[in-house]
Amino acid sequence: MKFDEQRPPSVLMVCLGNICRSPLAEAALRLAAEREGVDIIVDSAGTGNWHIDHPPDPRAQAVALTFGGLDIGNLRARQVNVQDFDRFDHIVALDASNLRDLRVMQPAGSKAKLSLLLDHLPPFEGQSVADPYYGDEAGFEVCWRQVSAAAQSLLRVL
Ligand code: 4NP
Numbered sequence: 001m002k003f004d005e006q007r008p009p010s011v012l013m014v015c016l017g018n019i020c021r022s023p024l025a026e027a028a029l030r031l032a033a034e035r036e037g038v039d040i041i042v043d044s045a046g047t048g049n050w051h052i053d054h055p056p057d058p059r060a061q062a063v064a065l066t067f068g069g070l071d072i073g074n075l076r077a078r079q080v081n082v083q084d085f086d087r088f089d090h091i092v093a094l095d096a097s098n099l100r101d102l103r104v105m106q107p108a109g110s111k112a113k114l115s116l117l118l119d120h121l122p123p124f125e126g127q128s129v130a131d132p133y134y135g136d137e138a139g140f141e142v143c144w145r146q147v148s149a150a151a152q153s154l155l156r157v158l
Pocket of ligand 1: 015017018019021022050132133
C-alpha cells in the first residue's frame with residue numbers, strides 16, 4: 001500500500017454471474033488481507049444481470065467454507081455499473097470476456113486500472129479463470145485454489 005494515500009486501496013472482482021468466481025475471489029482477497037494485516041476495500045460484481053440479489057452458488061459457498069473457513073452465504077450478486085469505475089482503484093476481471101466487456105463500459109477519464117486476475121500470478125498472465133458453473137464440484141476447488149493464489153500475489157502489488 002502507498003503510505004501517502006488516505007484511502008485503502010480498493011479492488012472490485014468481476015465475473016459473469018457474480019455467483020461463482022468473483023465472490024470466491026472477493027473472499028480470497030479479503031482473507032489474504034486479513035492474514036497479512038493489510039487494510040483494503042474489496043467487493044465483487046457480475047457483467048450479467050441474471051443473478052442479481054442471489055447468494056453465491058452453493059458449491060462456491062462450500063469451497064469457501066472447506067478451504068478458506070469462510071462463510072460467504074451473506075454475499076449477494078450485483079451487476080457492475082459505471083460508478084464502479086470511479087469507486088474502485090482496481091477492477092479485476094476473472095476472464096478475458098469479462099475484461100473486454102469492462103473495457104467497453106469504462107468511461108473516458110476513469111482512473112480505475114483494469115486487469116485479469118491471473119495477470120497478477122506469474123506465469124499465468126493473460127489466462128482466464130475457467131467458469132465452473134456448468135461443471136462439477138472439482139471445478140470449484142480448482143477455482144478456489146487459483147483465486148487464492150492470485151489474491152495473495154495481487155495483495156503484494158496494491
Ligand atoms: P460466474 O459463473 O460468472 O463465475 O458467477 C456463472 C454463473 C452463472 C452463469 C454463468 C456463469 N449463468 O449463465 O447463469
